[in-house]
Amino acid sequence: MVCVEEYAVRVLVTGGAGYIGSHVVRSLQGSGHTVAVLDDFSTGSRRRVGADVPVEDGSLLDTAFVEASLRRLSADAVVHIAAKKAVEESVADPLFYYRENVAGMQSVLEAMVSAGTRRLLFSSSAAVYGASATSPVTETSPTDPSSPYGWTKLMCEQMIRDVSLAHGLSWSALRYFNVAGAADPTLADRGESNLIPKVFRAISSGVRPQIYGDTYPTPDGSCLRDYIHVNDVADAHATVLEHMENADLCTVYNIGTGTGTSVFDVMTAVRLVTGVDFECDICPPRPGDPADVVADPAKIRAELGWASQYDLGSAVESAWKAWSDAPS
Structure with a gap:
């Protein structure tokens, strides 16, 4: 149980109008x-932000705006989630990703140093491990991203380390694995790049979902991923922030379940939850997609006592309910 008087801090969440x-x-x-939320609403939705949450509407690339937002809130901490995140898009337009993600990180760090905000939780990604990773991956596994998106996340982690050494930041980079599910319909994932909403969009339109590659070196030939419920991801942020109230952090954590699920397994779960029987089209593998990326989440469990609580079925079921009931 969190003691509000002891742990309450003022937090600016960048990308707080997005799904995660x-x-x-x-x-x-x-x-x-x-x-408070800072968002440019390029992909986020105001319907996701509660009426009681102050909103700073503007670009991360405007450092003066970010700094002014931190000062208005008297922010103790930043949770930096805002980023572009589609692997395939990053391969096609890497300069856009380096500008939005890496220059955006630089802007946040500059604003934090100027405003005197000293705590940072960064939304990183399992994409930092890349195609050469051997699952389950630990936080000390080699990092060799296979996409510009993955490189932007790894670059941001290094930037945070360097600025922390120079300016005394307390920080943690949370390497999310594949996030799914929803707490309620207003927060549904309707993204264009995440697998589960893409399948929902396809079957709702009467077309076949696409599977990118079925000849990977995995048990059924499709990619293996670690699907974690978004409620678990959100809880991990609260756990880490609470720890930062008592001690400085300078570390990374895997945020996953430790269980690998293939794309074919996800399709089976969707059929069970929706009651819709469908076939899939097999397409060529996408550039930048590694075969097998599954978390070893032992570090955060041992150090902070956090562990995931939901399984794949719960994630798919909550995602489908939110998708079906979400306002259009």
Whole structure:
């Protein structure tokens, strides 16, 4: 149980109107923290932001704006989630990803140093491990991203380390694995690049979902991933932030379940949850997609006592309910 008087801090969540960000905002509020959202609404939705949450509407690339937002909130911490995240898009337009993700990180760090905000939780990704990773991956596994998106996340982690050494930041980079599910319909994932909403979009339109590659060196030939419920991801943020109230951090954590699920297995789970029987089209593998990336989440469990609580079925079921009931 979180003691509000002891742990409450003022937190600015960048990308807090997005799918993951909005869940994190709710979790932090539930832990008693004062939360504001910074978002440019290029992909986020105002419907995801509660009426009681202050909103700073603008670009991360505007450092003066970010700094002013931190000062208005008197922010103790930043949870930096805002980023572009589609692997395939990053391969096609890497300069866009380096500008939005890497220059955006530089802007946040500059604003934090100027405003005197000293705590940072960074939304990193399992994409930092790349195609050469041997699952289950630990935080000390080699990092060799196979896409510009993955490189932007790894570059941001290094930037944080360097700025921390120079300016005394307390930080943690949370390497999310494949996030799925929803807390309620207003927070549904309707993204264009995530597998589960893409399958929902396809079957709702009467077309076949696509599977990118069935000849990978995995048990059924499709990619293996670690699907983690978004509620677990949000809870991990609250857990790490609470720890940062008692001690400085300078570390990374895997945020996953430790269980590998193939794309074919996801299709089976979707059929069970939706009651829709469908066939899939097999397409060529996408550039930048590694075969097998599954977390070893032992570090955060041992150090902070956090562990995932939901399984794949729960994630797919909650995602389908939110998708079906979400306002159009």
